[in-house]
Amino acid sequence: MALLAEAFALGGVQHGALPRLASKPGQAAHELPERGSPTTLAAVATAVAAGVVAKRRSAKTRAAVAMRGEEESAPLREKMEKVQAGDRFVGWVKHPVLTTRQKFDLVVEVGPGDDKGAWKITDPNKRLQAGKSYEGPCKVIAEEGDSIIFRDEDTVLNGTLNGAGPGTISGRAMQGGLKWGGFFEVAREAD
Known part of the structure; x- marks a missing residue:
């Protein structure tokens, strides 16, 4: 949850923005919308949070599968010293x-x-x-x-x-x- 709160906090921070000016030859300069605006950052924070929730859910699913029984787990292998005929x-x-x-x-x-x-x-x-x-x-x-x-x-x-x-x-x-x-x-x- 700390990651989620931090992501939304970053999305709401107002930085000292410098206006971006755009003009064509012979026309007056006008301001363009700022890149990285709070709405954009909030959308990114939401996507990051969704990914974190999905990862947690899949970890729980993996844990449940592991607890079902030993027959589903990979067999433990012994450390090899050399290869030999029949391997x-x-x-x-x-x-x-x-x-x-x-x-x-x-x-x-x-x-x-x-x-x-x-x-x-x-x-x-x-x-x-x-x-x-x-x-x-x-x-x-x-x-x-x-x-x-x-x-x-x-x-x-x-x-x-x-x-x-x-x-x-x-x-x-x-x-x-x-x-x-x-x-x-x-x-x-x-x-």
Whole structure:
């Protein structure tokens, strides 16, 4: 409520206004209405207050859903030390060229060995060429520390273990030498 009161108080404040003069050549100058008038500020304050009320309502709704039971909550994941054969990760990838700046579904499977795998990238909304998808083998390169790389001849996913929380891999997506603007995030599927 303090935010609401402050917003309306700001809308009602009269500032020392300087008149804005407008004239055309050969005509007398006349005053124009002031920008940022109290009525304009009051409308903005109302919109801000409505947004605050909507956010509070949605937070209450989220709390009610959380209290319904544990079956609706996401399973807790364990922190990963390394990836190994048999691991399957599901998430998204976003890249300016590969996915035309849209989030596509990404599935990465490790195996048959710890250094090999396969991935699949699909358009979840079927916007491009009847659900364009990419899939094929990839190399899995575990680097020092928490770094992991999934790569084929054109695409590189350079990630960090537990980057977006326990049991996840997140990082940069690079394709065809384009190293900026690409991101990915995957989470290990439960056994």
